[in-house]
Amino acid sequence: METILVAGATGYLGRHLVVELARRGFAVRAVVRSRERAERLGPFGSPSLAAAVAEWAEGEVTDPTFVAGLCRGVTRVASALGVTRQKASPWDVDFLANLHLLQDAEREAVRSFLYVNVMHAASGKSLILRAKAAFAAVLERSPVAHQIVNPSGYFSDVGEFLDMARRGLAVLPPDPDVRVAPIHGEDLARFCADRIGDTSGSWDVGGPDVLTYRQIVDLAFAAAGRTGRTLTMPAALLNGAVWTASRLGERPGDLATFFAEGLTREAVGESYGGHRLADYFASLAEGSAVRSEG
Ligand SMILES: NC(=O)c1ccc[n+]([C@@H]2O[C@H](COP(=O)([O-])OP(=O)(O)OC[C@H]3O[C@@H](n4cnc5c(N)ncnc54)[C@H](OP(=O)(O)O)[C@@H]3O)[C@@H](O)[C@H]2O)c1
DSSP states (O other): OOOOESTTSSSHHHHEEEHHHHHHOOOEEEEESSHHHHTOOGGGGGOOOTTTTEEEEEEEEHHHHHHHHTTTTSSSSEEEOSSSSSSSHIIIIIIIHHHHHHHHHHHHHHHHEEEETTTTTGGGGGGHHHOOOOHHHHHHHHSEEEEEHHHEEEEHHHHHHHHHHTTTEEESSSSSSSSSSSHHHHHHHHHHHHHHHSEEEEEEEEEOEEEEEHHHHHHHHHTOOOOOEEEOOOOHHHHHHHHHHHHOOOOHHHHHHHHHHHSSBBBBBEEEEEHHHHHHHHHHTTSSSSOOOO
C-alpha cells in the first residue's frame, strides 16, 4: 500500500480528494490544522475525513519547522492547499507553504507531487494567482514527477448565483456570455486521482456543462422556481469596485482583483465528470445539499 500525503485536506476539494484516494487504496496522511474539525462534515457538503485518514499530521503549514519531515515515509504528495476564504497571505500559503512542502518532498525523494492550481493562473494579476503561478513554475522544474491540475471554478463558488436568484435579482458580469465550466469537488478529485503517477503533466479541466454566466443565472432562477431581474454590471463599475477595495487594504484589493479576473475570463478546459450544475442548484434549492459550512 502506498502512503500519500494530502495538504489542504480540510478544504472543499481536499476532503473529496482524501476520500477518493482512500477509496483507491492509498493510506492517506492528512495535513490539517484541526483533526477535530476535519472529522466533522466540511464546507459545501464535502465529506468528513473521520473514516478516510490513516495518519494525521496536525499543525500550521506556514511554519517551516512543522513542514520539515512531513513527507518522511510517503511515496506521493497531493496539495489542494491555498487561500480562498481564509485570512492569510497567498504568498505565505499558496507559494511558501507549498514550496516548503516540495522541498521536503525532494529531500525525502517522493515519487510524485500533484498540485491543484487555477486555470490561467500564469496570466493573473491578483496576488492569489501570482502566488499559485509562481509555485507551479517552481514545481515544473522539480526533479520530482509532477502533475499540475488547473481547474475552472468549483460548484462551491457558484452557489452565490442561486442566492441572488432567490432574492429575485441576479447581477451578471460585464460580458455575460463569457463561458465557464464549473466542476464538482467529487469529479475533480477523481480527475486528480487518475493523474497521480510517475508521469509529469499539466491539465486544464472543467465540469461537463460549459455555460455562459447568463445560462448559469437562468439555471439558478429555474432552481429557485421564480423569475426575476438580471442586471449586467458595467465594466467601469467592476473596475471601480476593485479600485475601491484596493484602497481599503491589500487583502480586500487582492480578493476583488481575483474575483474580477474570475468573472471576466473564459474558463472551460477538458470536460470531465458527471455532476450537473442544474442538479446541484436543485439540491441546494430543496435543501438536500449543504450551501456552506455548518
Ligand atoms: N474554489 C474554486 O472555485 C477554485 C477554483 C480553481 C482552483 N482552486 C484552488 O483549489 C484549491 C482548493 O480550493 P478549495 O475551494 O477546496 O479551498 P478551501 O476549501 O478554502 O480549502 C483550502 C485548503 O487550504 C488550507 N489553508 C488555507 N489557508 C491556510 C492557512 N493560512 N493555513 C493553513 N491552511 C490553510 C485550508 O485549511 P483550513 O480548512 O484549515 O482553512 C484548506 O485545507 C485552492 O488552492 C484553490 O486556489 C479553487
